Amino acid sequence: MTKVHEKDTVAVPCVERASGRVPLPGSKSVTHRAFILAALGDGESTIENALDAEDTRITASALQALGADVSWQGTTVRIRPPQKRWRSPAAAVWVGNSGTSLRLLTGLAAAGRGTFVFDGTQRLRERPIGALADALEALGVTVRFPERRGYPPVVIESRGLRGGTVCVDASQSSQYLSSVLLAVTRASGPVTVSWREVSSFPYVEVTLQMMARAGLMFRKTGPSEIVVEAPQVVRSFHYTVEGDCSSASYFWAAAALTAGSVLTYPVSHETLQGDCAFLDVLTSMGCRVEWTEEGVGVHGPKELRPVDVDMNRMPDMVPTLAVVASCAEGTSRIRNVAHLRIKESDRLKAVAAELSKLGVRVEEWPDGLVIQGPPRHGAVIETYDDHRIAMSFAVLGLRVPGMVILEPRTVRKSFPGFWDTLFELVHGST
Numbered sequence: 001m002t003k004v005h006e007k008d009t010v011a012v013p014c015v016e017r018a019s020g021r022v023p024l025p026g027s028k029s030v031t032h033r034a035f036i037l038a039a040l041g042d043g044e045s046t047i048e049n050a051l052d053a054e055d056t057r058i059t060a061s062a063l064q065a066l067g068a069d070v071s072w073q074g075t076t077v078r079i080r081p082p083q084k085r086w087r088s089p090a091a092a093v094w095v096g097n098s099g100t101s102l103r104l105l106t107g108l109a110a111a112g113r114g115t116f117v118f119d120g121t122q123r124l125r126e127r128p129i130g131a132l133a134d135a136l137e138a139l140g141v142t143v144r145f146p147e148r149r150g151y152p153p154v155v156i157e158s159r160g161l162r163g164g165t166v167c168v169d170a171s172q173s174s175q176y177l178s179s180v181l182l183a184v185t186r187a188s189g190p191v192t193v194s195w196r197e198v199s200s201f202p203y204v205e206v207t208l209q210m211m212a213r214a215g216l217m218f219r220k221t222g223p224s225e226i227v228v229e230a231p232q233v234v235r236s237f238h239y240t241v242e243g244d245c246s247s248a249s250y251f252w253a254a255a256a257l258t259a260g261s262v263l264t265y266p267v268s269h270e271t272l273q274g275d276c277a278f279l280d281v282l283t284s285m286g287c288r289v290e291w292t293e294e295g296v297g298v299h300g301p302k303e304l305r306p307v308d309v310d311m312n313r314m315p316d317m318v319p320t321l322a323v324v325a326s327c328a329e330g331t332s333r334i335r336n337v338a339h340l341r342i343k344e345s346d347r348l349k350a351v352a353a354e355l356s357k358l359g360v361r362v363e364e365w366p367d368g369l370v371i372q373g374p375p376r377h378g379a380v381i382e383t384y385d386d387h388r389i390a391m392s393f394a395v396l397g398l399r400v401p402g403m404v405i406l407e408p409r410t411v412r413k414s415f416p417g418f419w420d421t422l423f424e425l426v427h428g429s430t
Contacts, residue, residue, distance in 0.1 A: 009380070010408045010419065012397025013426055018260035020428040022251045022421055024243030024295075026051040026075060027273055028414050029100070029206055034239050035059050036104050036182055037214050038079035039068055040111075043236035050077045050241055054413045055098040062105050065093045066116070088114035092153060097121040097344055097385070097413075100175055102152065103132055107179030109156045110141045111186035119153035123385065127342050129154060131169040132176040138166045139187065163189025163230060170204075171197040172339055178207040185216055187230040194225040199339045202274020202313050209272050213239075243267040243295070245275040247415045249320045250391045252279065254425065255298040256287050256324050257399040262425070265295025278317040281309055285328060306330035311337050311368075315347075318369075319392035322351045326360045326373040327399060338367040344413070345384035354381050354393060358400065378402020387413040394422060 031051040036059075038045035050056065052075055060070045060077065067087035069080040086109065095101040095118055102118055106129065109116035119125075130150025133143040142157040161184055170177040177195050181204070184191040198204060208226075211218065214237060217229040248264040255262040267276070269291045279289045279296065286301030306328040311318050315337045325332035340347040352364040359376030362369060378401050383390040390410050397403030411418040 010405050012403045015398050015429040018254040018258045018429045020425045022264045026241035027244040030241045031056045032100050033210050039081050041234040041236045044080040045236045046238045047077045048240045050075050058096050058098045059101045062093045065089050086112035092117040092119040095120045097124045103175040103179045107183035110136045110158050111183040116156040125152050135166050135168045135180050161187040163187050165192040168195045174200045174203045184228045185232045191228050206272045245273040250395045252298040253320050253324050253395045256300040259300040261299045263297040267295050275314050304328040306332040308333040310335050319388045323392045323396040325371045331372040333370050335368040345386040350384045375400045380404045383407045387411050
């Protein structure tokens with residue numbers, strides 16, 4: 001790994017055409033869910049090609065604090081849950097600024113017995129979890145918020161989840177629904193889980209597909225209703241995590257922005273991840289996408305076309321799309337992503353502010369952005385302690401001269417090898 005992580009800034013060099021092969025780390029969303037399924041297991045499970053990054057380490061450390069045995073050997077992780085019940089630590093379980101860790105672990109704790117406290121950074125304390133608490137309370141769990149109702153720190157007091165019915169409001173985060181679906185497999189009886197509006201529903205589909213692969217029994221009884229059999233125990237398993245499409249998106253964008261050709265691997269056309277639908281957006285902008293047995297290649301056009309697109313199902317792709325759209329010939333509109341305001345940063349505000357620094361015309365709407373480029377010059381980019389802001393604007397620097405990224409270390413959250421991978425692509429490109 002380069003020493004970029006030790007620097008306060010990094011200057012991104014331009015390339016004429018980004019071209020090359022990019023190996024991907026394991027999927028962040030799949031790794032988190034594999035860890036939780038292993039924690040619900042009856043013995044030691046092995047997860048290969050796990051993402052080794054700040055957020056997944058947080059989940060693993062939290063499981064250890066709750067009594068699981070967790071060992072890392074490279075990207076292979078072995079997890080064995082405690083034989084009896086989860087430990088109730090005297091101190092709060094620290095989850096940093098990992099919203100995924102907080103939400104999935106809150107459900108896991110509710111499925112146990114005891115008192116559990118979760119806390120994190122100041123930014124995490126600004127990210128709501130009240131709707132998940134409401135769902136868990138409907139299943140017999142007591143949830144308290146010592147400082148601010150609906151926000152961390154959160155205290156879970158549980159004697160186990162009861163069977164019955166629960167309706168989850170997942171309009172702010174699909175992870176509320178994923179958390180409940182995983183947790184209720186340990187309820188005292190079957191649970192009918194229904195939901196209202198769900199943001200980024202493909203992540204729920206990832207959860208359901210992984211539950212099915214783990215042998216958990218459930219059935220869909222309506223368009224917004226699932227009956228989960230309970231109690232169930234996951235049989236110990238061996239699972240290989242697929243390559244991360246979110247991480248791949250930055251290098252797909254590199255090809256799009258520079259009329260280059262980039263192959264990302266390993267990722268299959270049968271991927272679990274909804275973020276791969278970003279390829280369809282790039283296709284509509286003029287890119288050519290080519291699937292192979294090894295992975296997927298993106299070939300950028302001479303001129304990018306603007307788009308008007310609902311990004312609710314893949315909100316993590318919005319910063320990447322925004323920088324690509326800033327170089328399109330015309331005006332682009334990104335819609336239906338109001339929930340981006342409660343991510344690691346207010347991503348709509350952050351993207352609008354940083355694109356404006358480049359001379360791009362940006363309108364910030366409550367649920368999206370209107371973007372008309374092109375960028376007129378480079379700038380020093382504030383990253384807001386948000387990995388996706390850092391990586392998106394770094395890729396834009398391949399096309400726009402004079403781009404300097406502040407706090408490059410923030411990429412450790414999801415893609416510690418990002419800078420090495422980016423500079424290897426630069427050095428191998430024309």
